[in-house]
Amino acid sequence: MIFSEAFDRLEQLGRSTVALVPGLAVALLLFGLGLLIARGVRAAVRRAAALRDASPGSAAVLGRIAGGVTILVAFLVAASVAFPSVSAADLFNLLGIGGVAIGFAFRDVLQNLLAGILILLTRPFVIGDQIRAGSYEGTVEDV
DSSP, X not given: OHHHXXXXXXXXXXXXXXXXXXXXXXXXXHHHHHHHHHHHHHHHHHHHHHHTTOOHHHHHHHHXXXXXXXXXXXXXXXXXXXXXXXXXXXXXXXHHHHHHHHHHHTHHHHHHHHHHHHHHHHOOOOTTOEEEETTEEEEOOOO
16 A cells, blocks of 8 residues: 555656656757857857957957846746746746845955956056056056
8 A cells, every 4th residue: 555655656756757858858949049049149249349349358248248148048938948837927036036145145246347347348448557546556468
């Protein structure tokens, strides 16, 4: 009697796993397609930034950001296809809560990253400039 219940549960688990396989296959296919699209988006953003006379560093950063956002969207779409009980709203809520937690945990790192992106975009310095900030002084060697 105990073994029959265990076998029934294992059989139910096997059936539910087999039922998930087509959705997982489609989700993996969609995610792979999303990775290819992200590569194209990254290249397109780099080209567009280069056409607007952006520095190679800022073009690369903007391309990476656009590619990362595209991969994130592809993952969310794939997750909602693989697990239909999870809605897109649930995934975006989780993303929002996770973003706030990561933002508080890595506040200083994110501030420096955003400051670096702003320096790349606004280009207030050129190589060879002398910079003095408080008691620190230096020469710009690379941006």
